[in-house]
Amino acid sequence: MIPISWYLLLSAFLFACGVTGFLTKRNLITLFMSIELMLNGVNLSFITFATRLGTLDGHIFVFFVMVVAAAEAAVGLAIIISVYRTRETLNVDRVNLLKL
Amino acid sequence: MAQYLFLFFAAICAGGAVNLLIQRKTINSALSLIVVMGSLALIYLLLGAEFVAVIQVIIYAGAIMVLFVFVIMLLNAGEEEQAKGSRVAKIVGIPGLFIGGIIGIWVLLQHAPLQKTMIPIGALYGPADQVGMMLFTKYLLAFEVTSVLVLIAIMGAVVLARRSHS
Numbered sequence: 001m002i003p004i005s006w007y008l009l010l011s012a013f014l015f016a017c018g019v020t021g022f023l024t025k026r027n028l029i030t031l032f033m034s035i036e037l038m039l040n041g042v043n044l045s046f047i048t049f050a051t052r053l054g055t056l057d058g059h060i061f062v063f064f065v066m067v068v069a070a071a072e073a074a075v076g077l078a079i080i081i082s083v084y085r086t087r088e089t090l091n092v093d094r095v096n097l098l099k100l
Numbered sequence: 101m102a103q104y105l106f107l108f109f110a111a112i113c114a115g116g117a118v119n120l121l122i123q124r125k126t127i128n129s130a131l132s133l134i135v136v137m138g139s140l141a142l143i144y145l146l147l148g149a150e151f152v153a154v155i156q157v158i159i160y161a162g163a164i165m166v167l168f169v170f171v172i173m174l175l176n177a178g179e180e181e182q183a184k185g186s187r188v189a190k191i192v193g194i195p196g197l198f199i200g201g202i203i204g205i206w207v208l209l210q211h212a213p214l215q216k217t218m219i220p221i222g223a224l225y226g227p228a229d230q231v232g233m234m235l236f237t238k239y240l241l242a243f244e245v246t247s248v249l250v251l252i253a254i255m256g257a258v259v260l261a262r263r264s265h266s
Contacts, residue, residue, distance in 0.1 A: 001218035002106050002146075005208045010110045010143070012204060014136070017117040020197075029126050029177055033133050033168065037117060040140055040160070047149050051224040052217060059226045060239050062152050066159045067246050071253035073164045077171045078260035084175050085263075 007048040014041030028080050028090045032073070039069050102221045106146055113139040126177045130168050137161045148222035151231045 018038030025031055043062045050058025080090070087095055116135035123129045137160045144153040171177075209215060235243055 001220055002102055003215050004217045004219055005211065005214040006106060008214065009205060009208050010113060013114055014117055017121060021121050027126055027177065029172060030129050033120065033129055036133065037120065037136065040137065044140060047144055047147050047152060051147050051219055054224060056226050056231055056234055059149055059152050059231050060234055063155065064242060064246060066155060067250065070159055070164055071250055073167055074253050074257040077167055078257040080171060081261045090175065090177055
């Protein structure tokens with residue numbers, strides 16, 4: 001028997017790690033991975049509360065979050081490749097112009 | 101027994117998340133993110149979410165992370181450049197993070213309904229057939245919209261990553 005707050009603590013910790021990485025890292029790809037970490041933390045909350053409420057709706061939501069994350073990763077990484085081709089850097093501080 | 105299992109997997113998960121922040125090389129961050137996702141799949145299994153655990157491994161650890169590692173190798177993304185952080189962030193941010201974290205942990209651990217609600221292993225059994233039945237009845241419209249979204253994402257990725265000839 002595991003208290004529900006343990007799951008929520010782990011979920012909050014993962015989300016906080018994601019936010020910290022997003023704010024402190026400078027590499028575009030690492031920023032993307034931090035977003036995935038945040039999504040994973042939220043998914044754990046969804047599953048925990050689905051178990052608490054006794055309905056499977058939370059599982060469906062996690063499924064949709066995963067599909068959106070996959071679509072986002074595909075488009076985002078394509079944008080990163082395109083940015084690298086024109087700027088030849090992955091540092092977000094140097095990508096500060098909309099048009100070259 | 102269940103508590104030890106949970107603590108073991110949660111420790112692996114938290115360690116992977118912290119390692120993602122510490123590592124300087126992008127590929128090491130990506131590999132520790134795979135560790136986080138694998139241990140999260142095991143935690144989902146502890147909660148009884150069978151279908152979600154399997155698609156966590158297939159979609160996240162399989163598809164998305166392969167894409168990440170592929171792009172890292174394609175762009176030859178090496179070590180991250182050190183950025184000098186602002187002093188305000190160091191003076192205000194780090195103590196603020198600690199205080200906020202301690203308050204959050206205290207609230208979650210003191211909140212009686214959350215602390216007293218105990219979940220046994222596999223409390224809500226969510227096998228693929230039940231989740232699939234809900235997906236194709238109650239959430240059918242959302243499922244169809246998702247398929248359009250994925251189609252647009254595929255086309256967008258192809259258009260964006262293509263080398264322009266002009």
